[in-house]
Amino acid sequence: MTGLTRRTMLQLSAAAGLARLFTGPAQAQAPDGLKLGPAESFSYEWLKRHARELAAQPYDAPPRPDPEIVQRIDYDAHGKLDYRMNYALFPESAYPISFQHVGMYFPKTVQMHKLTGSGDAREVLYDPGYFDVGPDHVASDLPEKPSAFAGFWVHQPRSEGPLSEVEPWATFLGGCYFRGIGESGQIGMSARGVALDPGGSGAEEFPDFRAFWFEPAASEAEPVTVYALLDGPSVTGAYKFLLHRNEGVVMDIEANLHLRKKVERLGLAPLTSMYWFSETRKETMTDWRPEVHDSDGLYMWTGNGERIWRPLNNPDRISISSFQDRNPRGFGLMQRDREFDNYLDGVRYHRRPSSWVEPLHDWGPGVVQLVEIPTDDEIHDNINAIWIPDGDHGAGTEYHLNYKLYWMDDCPYPSDLARCVATRLGHGGQAGRANPKDKRKFVVEFKGGPLEDLPKGTIPEPVLTASRGSFSNQRTEAVPNDVPGHWRTMFDLTIDGADPIELRCYLRTDDQVLTETWLYQYHPLAEEA
Structure with missing residues (x-):
């Protein structure tokens, strides 16, 4: 993320929600113990129409729970809010889903919906009993409304152990950020639904994934399907994610974006990472470790077939580099250095995943843009890699994008070149x-x-x-x-x-x-x- 700590997502406004998404309180008890709202028809086509219609309306920020209380749920307090896996969504499916609580760094309400097999959706209604909230925890003072859900985890299959012990492999939390686990068992850098003017002269805008709909995986070989509504002052969007658990994680992503306002730099398929220093350039006695970074370079496979490696910098001022291309074959922020002795610490930077974007159709002309922001610590995400299509990104413009996003140790299409x-x-x-x-x-x-x-x-x-x-x-x-x-x-x-x-x-x-x-x-x- 830009200009914020890696644990800080955004400060959000409080306002009334969307009428269609925040419906009445009718409840039903699901077999897994979750409280569910009334059934409503849902389809991906409806979601795409809804996002388009929403772009023609004034922006309403999502509601958020009591800001005074949420502000006191700091990093440590948030870490103690464990989700009780006996309330997991789809507990008998290949990949159960758990929810994450709001906190200082994730203060917004995000709606969660369970899709039935009959084309209906039912909202998962928040209950503080889903979380281990002790009587002395600050979150115990939160009312039940509005919802205190902030994000979700997708977990490993039950075959790997009791639900209380299975590890997560994908998460969506904060703004429109999401992450996947790599082949080496680590999470690291992030992806986003969209990036608006990262590192630019004006204030960067951070739209939100404000509602999700879930379909379970039919088997461990099949993907978890997640639909998402994105909303912000300048853009709305309807997304479809197919989340595959392979050696690492592979995500098939379809994005349909609609601009409310003109955007100077519209960043599609954005990747966000951290680079502090490496063997390339390090100030004397900056830190005892030889290297500290989640990614060490931008890798590009251009439309004309050239393979390009651009080592990352930690500049003394914001630097924006643009690489002109047409129909790129792929780009990614990579962690190439896999030697523990080049890091020497206990946070496993040598195992952080690389992320690779593979377009699934012709993207036309545009630029791969690399944004490098000064940082003096590893807690800041200071690197962005985005695709900016040519054209005037004015109000009313639509963009439709299909791509694969790989969370792996390396590029899925290695070159024969050195x-x-x-x-x-x-x-x-x-x-x-x-x-x-x-x-x-x-x-x-x-x-x-x-x-x-x-x-x-x-x-x-x-x-x-x-x-x-x-x-x-x-x-x-x-x-x-x-x-x-x-x-x-x-x-x-x-x-x-x-x-x-x-x-x-x-x-x-x-x-x-x-x-x-x-x-x-x-x-x-x-x-x-």
């Missing part, structure tokens, strides 16, 4: 001589692919370009670690001016491209400019 495995910076110039203040040394490492099969004595040729400055002291060599196909190219860049410098590099022999393309945005230090 990949960039490290970017290192240092003083420029010659050893044993004074370091020239206008030179910066770069070392870019590539590994695997065709580099493993180079004939003895063949040295790859680096293809280097820069938006400004000049190169010197270029050298390419095999990394002296006896690992086949591990090469590095080194060069000095003479700095020219204070603005960021765009760098580009790949390795080749004759006409054969050996590696993916390395892109890097270098921010000169004050003494270099």
